[in-house]
Amino acid sequence: MSLETLLDRNKAFAATDGVARNPKIPFIPNQLAYIITCIDPRTEPAAFLGVDLGDAIVHRVVGGRVTPAVLRDVAYISYLLDTKAPDGPWFELAVIHHTDCGSTFLADPVLRAGFAARGFNEAELAALPATDPAATVRADVNILVTAPQISPNIRIGGYVYNTAEGTIDTIVTPTRAGIR
Numbered sequence: 001m002s003l004e005t006l007l008d009r010n011k012a013f014a015a016t017d018g019v020a021r022n023p024k025i026p027f028i029p030n031q032l033a034y035i036i037t038c039i040d041p042r043t044e045p046a047a048f049l050g051v052d053l054g055d056a057i058v059h060r061v062v063g064g065r066v067t068p069a070v071l072r073d074v075a076y077i078s079y080l081l082d083t084k085a086p087d088g089p090w091f092e093l094a095v096i097h098h099t100d101c102g103s104t105f106l107a108d109p110v111l112r113a114g115f116a117a118r119g120f121n122e123a124e125l126a127a128l129p130a131t132d133p134a135a136t137v138r139a140d141v142n143i144l145v146t147a148p149q150i151s152p153n154i155r156i157g158g159y160v161y162n163t164a165e166g167t168i169d170t171i172v173t174p175t176r177a178g179i180r
């Protein structure tokens with residue numbers, strides 16, 4: 001197995017009519033879903049949520065954490081909808097953290113200091129570990145629902161995915177943005 005295997009799979013894909021599933025407007029995905037989750041290969045939304053081409057905007061970052069860069073990207077899509085398609089339909093956003101997350105290595109002060117020494121801000125790194133994914137997902141949903149840049153047309157929920165069981169727990173039932 002290698003990247004070459006995946007490129008071969010692309011040739012097979014390109015030979016089908018797969019792109020017919022592309023949404024007409026890319027920021028209005030077919031299942032009206034925007035998913036923020038971890039880069040971990042075990043937290044692959046195509047597998048555990050059955051996300052197919054065009055179904056969702058999938059935004060993957062370490063831990064699925066809502067950093068300022070993630071907030072900016074969500075705000076950008078929110079802005080595009082506001083200006084290009086204000087009547088919607090609007091997507092629902094799911095923040096999904098998970099058990100056994102690799103971001104928790106950053107909770108180790110020695111490991112974190114070593115990484116910070118490569119040119120990163122240690123205080124920012126210290127805020128990243130999803131050691132208690134139910135707690136971090138609540139905190140990150142709160143960042144999004146209270147951000148003035150996110151449209152109140154977007155509903156935002158928080159979930160924890162169990163990588164050992166394949167199950168999802170709802171931590172925050174979807175709430176409209178704009179609680180200010």
Ligand SMILES: [Zn+2]
Pocket residue numbers: 038039040062063064098100101102103
């Ligand atoms: Zn993770």
